[in-house]
Amino acid sequence: MSCYVSHHKEIIGAELRSRISMRYKRVTKAINREFWESESETSHSLYVGSYGRGTATDASDIDILVALPKNEYDRFDAYRGNGQSRLLQVVKSSIQSTLRSTSIHADGQVIVVNFSDGMKFEILPAFMEVDWCGGETYSYPDSNMGGNWRATNPKAEQLAMRERNESSNGLLFDTCKHIRTVHNKHYSSYALSGIVIDSFVYKTIGDWHWSSGASSSPEGKYEKKLLDDFNALSAFGRYSFELLAPGSGQRVDVSKSVECLNKVLQYMV
Known part of the structure; x- marks a missing residue:
């Protein structure tokens, strides 16, 4: 490989993109079923991280943000002692109900899904907020240091x-x-x-x-x-x-x- 930057064009092939999309839809549907009483494979979720920004390679992890209902924020924020960790465990369980044979664990801010072919998903549960000018931001759980909420603006x-x-x-x-x-x-x-x-x-x-x-x-x-x-x-x-x-x-x-x-x-x- 040349040391210098070159035209990469599209380095994630169609077959790999198709596999990513299929798994994205399965994860999204599982979470929508648990939190939104919906069977949608696409609602309330979006690609984030390098895949969402357009800078991923075929070796990149796949990051997904899944938006949950506001009442769930109130529910877990009211916990005494790291409701953020409890939230991650509930989301993990909803994914496990669909991907039973896949390695899944919570890790600080995300649920990590390791597929047998080496692909890794990191799912970030979050709560959408609309600012005064109509922009969308998201609050997400961080279970480290006793638990707190952080903000992100992937769009x-x-x-x-x-x-x-x-x-x-x-x-x-x-x-x-x-x-x-x-x-x-x-x-x-x-x-x-x-x-x-x-x-x-x-x-x-x-x-x-x-x-x-x-x-x-x-x-x-x-x-x-x-x-x-x-x-x-x-x-x-x-x-x-x-x-x-x-x-x-x-x-x-x-x-x-x-x-x-x-x-x-x-x-x-």
């Missing part, structure tokens, strides 16, 4: 990523996928979060873009620019390295990913 992130990808003629998505591919092939033993990758490239891409099917600059210059920007951001150490998620502006936890991102960018240069 704003997805919109921002799509718009910048269009303005870069596809270079944004190609760069994010390329970094993931290098990570998976050469540094998979190191942690590198997908939202860190996407937020970093979104922040540093600037006006760079594909031009007439080729790079808009001499070969290697773009990759060197990414590394230079990384070095500038981390000049005072990993704890001074700050990223905000595209669109939502939420702070991104980079603490476990900075070392690996540095290795990947060094490899690309």
Whole structure:
């Protein structure tokens, strides 16, 4: 594989997408049946994470947000002592009723579903809220440190990523996928979060873009620019390295990913 970013086109094949869709619908239907008294395979859920943002590769986990009724928030928020953990267990049980032979467990904020072919789903139960200007945000449970609620805005992130990808003629998505591919092939033993990758490239891409099917600059210059920007951001150490998620502006936890991102960018240069 070339060290430099190249056109990835569509690297998740039709067969794999079909399998993802089938499993997505089964999970969604199971949760809708439990919480909404509905048999819908698509309502109240959406792809999030790298798959939802358009930057996934065929090795990426599949993240799904499932919206639950507001009264369920009130119910679990009223628990004394980590109602967030109780909520995760109830959602896990609803999925197990459909995927009986699949490995399923709750993990902090999500329910992890490990399929026998190596595909992994992470399901995030959440509660939709509409802000004063009609935008949708979601509250989700975090069972760590005694339990609390956190917020996310995946639709704003997805919109921002799509718009910048269009303005870069596809270079944004190609760069994010390329970094993931290098990570998976050469540094998979190191942690590198997908939202860190996407937020970093979104922040540093600037006006760079594909031009007439080729790079808009001499070969290697773009990759060197990414590394230079990384070095500038981390000049005072990993704890001074700050990223905000595209669109939502939420702070991104980079603490476990900075070392690996540095290795990947060094490899690309």
